[in-house]
Amino acid sequence: MIDPKPILVLDRLRKSYGALKVTDDVSLEIQRGELHALIGPNGAGKTTLVSEISGFVAPDGGRILFNGEDITRLPTHWRAHHGLARTFQITSVMAGFSVLENVALSAQAHNGTSFRFFQPASRDHILNDKAMTALETVGLQANADRPAGILSHGEKRQLELAMALAAEPDMLLLDEPMAGTGKDETERLIETLNGLKGLYTILLVEHDMRAVFALADQVSVLVYGQVIASGNPDAIRTDPQVRNAYLGEEEAA
Numbered sequence: 054m055i056d057p058k059p060i061l062v063l064d065r066l067r068k069s070y071g072a073l074k075v076t077d078d079v080s081l082e083i084q085r086g087e088l089h090a091l092i093g094p095n096g097a098g099k100t101t102l103v104s105e106i107s108g109f110v111a112p113d114g115g116r117i118l119f120n121g122e123d124i125t126r127l128p129t130h131w132r133a134h135h136g137l138a139r140t141f142q143i144t145s146v147m148a149g150f151s152v153l154e155n156v157a158l159s160a161q162a163h164n165g166t167s168f169r170f171f172q173p174a175s176r177d178h179i180l181n182d183k184a185m186t187a188l189e190t191v192g193l194q195a196n197a198d199r200p201a202g203i204l205s206h207g208e209k210r211q212l213e214l215a216m217a218l219a220a221e222p223d224m225l226l227l228d229e230p231m232a233g234t235g236k237d238e239t240e241r242l243i244e245t246l247n248g249l250k251g252l253y254t255i256l257l258v259e260h261d262m263r264a265v266f267a268l269a270d271q272v273s274v275l276v277y278g279q280v281i282a283s284g285n286p287d288a289i290r291t292d293p294q295v296r297n298a299y300l301g302e303e304e305a306a
């Protein structure tokens with residue numbers, strides 16, 4: 054039975070840098086199991102909002118509830134350990150480690166065990182199995198033994214997703230996973246994310262509107278730090294305010 058309570062609630066979240074309001078009374082609910090896309094122009098506050106949710110940025114006011122618990126002031130590592138996993142705009146893989154080792158280390162960090170430099174994480178059979186499962190989920194199992202640094206940009210995005218999955222999250226925060234990817238790589242990422250729908254709750258920040266409308270169950274539009282609309286993709290696509298503020302410009306590009 055699906056839990057009717059939202060997994061994530063943002064209640065009047067505020068963040069300012071001087072006179073600039075980056076998130077301005079943002080209220081949002083994300084239901085368990087849905088893929089919720091967050092769109093908006095550059096500088097709208099999307100990455101800051103994700104950073105507030107994940108704990109990298111402290112809000113000035115408002116509340117963040119995750120699984121019914123107020124996590125507004127809890128540290129990043131607590132949130133990660135209790136089910137919030139995030140990927141970033143800029144790839145953050147360890148180039149000198151193998152693909153498998155990157156994912157195994159992510160799983161090891163989630164387990165709370167120390168880094169054992171004389172016994173690499175990839176030699177731990179439990180971590181190794183967990184890492185391979187995550188790599189299979191994103192379609193990178195054939196690259197397990199390759200150095201992460203020689204992967205294509207799109208493959209590194211897939212690897213980051215596998216690293217997030219190895220943390221066994223309840224919710225994925227994906228900050229522009231399609232950024233810098235080519236057409237074929239974008240298609241593979243869309244296919245991968247489509248396979249994760251329903252298995253994980255996903256908040257997807259993305260500029261690629263084709264990916265957004267192919268994947269999203271719900272879409273929220275952030276402009277100048279404020280949510281100007283939320284709804285299903287068809288409602289957002291035809292919303293005059295959204296088209297004026299953002300979609301018209303994107304579709305013309």
